[in-house]
Amino acid sequence: MLDMKFIRENPDVVKKACELKGYENRVDEILALDMRVRELKTITQSKTAEKNKITREIPTATDKAPLIARSKEINAEIAADMAELAEKEDMLHDLLLRTPQIPSADAPVGKDDTENVEVRRVGVPREFDFTPRPQWELLEMNGWWKNDKIASICGARTYALFGEAAELELAIQTYVLQKLMAKGFTFVNCPSITKPQTIFNAGHFMGADLSVMNNDVFMLTDTDRCLAGTAEIVLNSLHADEVLNEKDLPIKYAGYSPCFRKEAGAAGRDTRGIVRIHQFNKVEQYIFCTPEQSDEMHEHLLNNLCEVMEDLELPYRVIAACTGDMGFNKVKMHDVEAWFPSENTYRELGSCSSIGQFQARRTNTRFRDKDGNMQFCATLNNTGIALPRAIVPVIENHQNPDGSVNIPKKLQALMGGRTKIGGKH
Numbered sequence: 227m228l229d230m231k232f233i234r235e236n237p238d239v240v241k242k243a244c245e246l247k248g249y250e251n252r253v254d255e256i257l258a259l260d261m262r263v264r265e266l267k268t269i270t271q272s273k274t275a276e277k278n279k280i281t282r283e284i285p286t287a288t289d290k291a292p293l294i295a296r297s298k299e300i301n302a303e304i305a306a307d308m309a310e311l312a313e314k315e316d317m318l319h320d321l322l323l324r325t326p327q328i329p330s331a332d333a334p335v336g337k338d339d340t341e342n343v344e345v346r347r348v349g350v351p352r353e354f355d356f357t358p359r360p361q362w363e364l365l366e367m368n369g370w371w372k373n374d375k376i377a378s379i380c381g382a383r384t385y386a387l388f389g390e391a392a393e394l395e396l397a398i399q400t401y402v403l404q405k406l407m408a409k410g411f412t413f414v415n416c417p418s419i420t421k422p423q424t425i426f427n428a429g430h431f432m433g434a435d436l437s438v439m440n441n442d443v444f445m446l447t448d449t450d451r452c453l454a455g456t457a458e459i460v461l462n463s464l465h466a467d468e469v470l471n472e473k474d475l476p477i478k479y480a481g482y483s484p485c486f487r488k489e490a491g492a493a494g495r496d497t498r499g500i501v502r503i504h505q506f507n508k509v510e511q512y513i514f515c516t517p518e519q520s521d522e523m524h525e526h527l528l529n530n531l532c533e534v535m536e537d538l539e540l541p542y543r544v545i546a547a548c549t550g551d552m553g554f555n556k557v558k559m560h561d562v563e564a565w566f567p568s569e570n571t572y573r574e575l576g577s578c579s580s581i582g583q584f585q586a587r588r589t590n591t592r593f594r595d596k597d598g599n600m601q602f603c604a605t606l607n608n609t610g611i612a613l614p615r616a617i618v619p620v621i622e623n624h625q626n627p628d629g630s631v632n633i634p635k636k637l638q639a640l641m642g643g644r645t646k647i648g649g650k651h
Contacts, residue, residue: 344545398538439452514605534610581607631648
């Protein structure tokens with residue numbers, strides 16, 4: 227969420243952010259509520275002081291009745307003012323939770339993903355001298371999944387990998403975690419079960435009503451828990467209500483967890499294969515830093531995922547998300563997209579996001595700077611790797627005519643020294 231003081235001093239900037247990101251502009255309503263809240267606080271303080279003065283005078287007064295009557299009258303007035311104050315504070319809080327983050331000045335301006343900007347391409351898509359198979363054919367012919375069986379057991383949009391494909395999934399995950407740990411990230415094996423408020427504190431949903439998450443989040447019936455869609459949710463709250471030292475920043479985490487998403491808005495999309503499913507595994511990069519370190523850390527996180535693409539020997543491109551596509555809580559965002567031969571296009575494998583102090587205000591995560599002043603931390607996140615989605619471009623780009631798949635060199639040691647899997651043995 228944004229700082230109320232910032233909104234007071236920069237209403238036009240906030241209104242422009244609402245316009246650029248495509249959210250309702252309620253800044254004037256926020257300012258009016260803020261003014262009334264501050265007014266009510268002043269009124270209640272003044273009346274409380276008057277009541278305390280009367281309370282002190284009553285014991286020595288000759289005629290106590292008027293003082294007692296006035297005290298009761300003030301009590302009623304204070305109760306009414308406090309009730310209005312609570313109502314107005316709730317309304318203000320809800321509106322603040324509906325106000326989007328200010329996008330970076332260098333973010334492309336646009337209404338949706340059709341106006342995103344390609345920053346660079348790395349690698350050239352392979353020209354096959356045979357007709358390449360899509361992911362589901364490679365999985366089927368090599369006995370690497372049992373799609374119909376798992377769907378009959380667990381329902382649609384679930385998966386299980388078998389044999390060498392399951393080994394490949396684990397090898398990719400292990401490789402990325404080892405790479406990030408070598409770069410100073412602390413490995414965190416995150417829980418997937420969390421509290422709804424923890425998800426809300428990550429700033430992906432608007433308003434104060436937690437039920438807004440019900441279309442996207444799996445709630446655990448008859449409990450106060452739900453299933454997280456990314457390790458970012460838990461990592462974001464690791465230092466809630468703490469005061470960190472500036473010298474300890476940046477703090478870098480590599481969080482692994484199973485992730486759960488309803489994919490309610492994706493009906494009819496990616497119904498074949500393992501790209502869009504309800505449960506998947508993900509390594510998430512997450513950083514707490516000072517606002518001044520944020521741009522440098524954004525490039526650090528982005529480059530890490532780009533290096534992973536190169537280590538997996540995948541053609542990829544980097545996309546700068548426009549203001550209308552970057553999301554509610556982001557300052558700026560870059561997507562990394564790998565080449566999917568079966569679709570003859572690039573598909574997203576990760577999003578690198580700078581959140582500014584937006585999340586830290588929700589979690590009250592602060593640091594004390596070198597001058598002793600308290601500030602909210604800046605936070606950033608990026609995918610380390612998402613599985614099994616990342617397996618798709620690996621097996622499609624590295625396939626052979628017999629259905630076997632060449633293993634990228636950086637993964638071969640984790641695959642027992644094998645250079646390829648599948649095909650005719």
